[in-house]
């Protein structure tokens with residue numbers, strides 16, 4: 481049990497990338513918890529109401545800014561929810577991807593080391609090559625695109641450091657928040673079908689889609705417990721992307737005849753995608769008390785927001 485559970489002082493948690501899907505879900509969760517002092521950071525001040533917590537501008541690629549904000553706010557835990565996440569953009573802009581997804585993590589690690597901060601770093605199923613399904617934490621990474629390579633590099637920086645750390649790898653995150661900067665599979669399928677558009681969806685890529693609220697909950701538990709090591713955190717339903725689309729259509733009572741299955745080889749995209757991933761989540765269940773919603777429950781939660 482972490483000392484913060486017993487201590488009377490609120491635990492000081494700093495979130496990077498607070499305008500993103502995970503970041504916003506972390507704000508919603510943590511601003512409801514009185515025993516947390518929330519330090520919200522992002523490249524730009526958010527357009528939505530923050531609620532409890534203090535806000536600081538922080539571009540994690542700026543080493544001096546990282547050090548200044550950490551020194552000033554004195555967090556006990558940093559949850560790194562910031563990343564360049566568009567996989568094709570990462571393939572087209574190697575420098576930008578490395579800067580945000582590798583070098584910036586080095587800056588966070590250095591400041592965490594100086595100020596004795598526990599780092600919860602978020603990574604991805606794209607560190608794997610897609611030849612194995614339902615991977616546990618002992619599976620060996622072998623990324624097939626530049627985004628995956630950079631996230632794997634960032635993991636090694638964290639793992640080989642002298643700080644207190646954990647890495648939460650996750651899979652195909654979906655959800656809805658007040659100010660969405662980018663879409664996700666569920667919102668894209670829903671919107672396309674609502675607009676009566678035909679869509680082609682891959683039937684040979686398999687994932688365990690993750691509700692953003694569930695991921696935020698796991699990050700919070702990892703922060704609270706000062707969890708150590710790598711954790712696989714995802715939903716519990718193993719579905720092809722085509723099956724995901726069909727389930728979205730069913731749930732929202734939309735026309736699933738608009739959805740055509742196709743194969744990855746029919747798509748010309750800058751970045752290769754791993755075919756099969758999906759996670760075994762036993763370790764997160766045991767050590768973080770993680771219990772994700774089913775995909776249908778996740779859709780219900782999303783639809784009620």
Ligand SMILES: NC(=O)c1ccc[n+]([C@@H]2O[C@H](COP(=O)([O-])OP(=O)(O)OC[C@H]3O[C@@H](n4cnc5c(N)ncnc54)[C@H](OP(=O)(O)O)[C@@H]3O)[C@@H](O)[C@H]2O)c1
Pocket residue numbers: 496497498499500501502503522523538539540541560561562563564565566580584602603604605649650651652653654661662
């Ligand atoms: N979404 C998925 O399906 C998925 C799957 C596996 C793993 N993950 C991992 O989960 C984590 C959270 O991703 P997400 O889904 O919340 O992605 P997201 O919605 O794209 O959020 C990422 C946030 O990071 C911010 N950011 C980028 N560069 C930054 C910088 N230099 N300084 C500060 N903030 C910066 C982005 O701001 P701007 O938009 O203004 O650049 C954005 O708000 C990431 O580590 C990602 O690799 C995501």
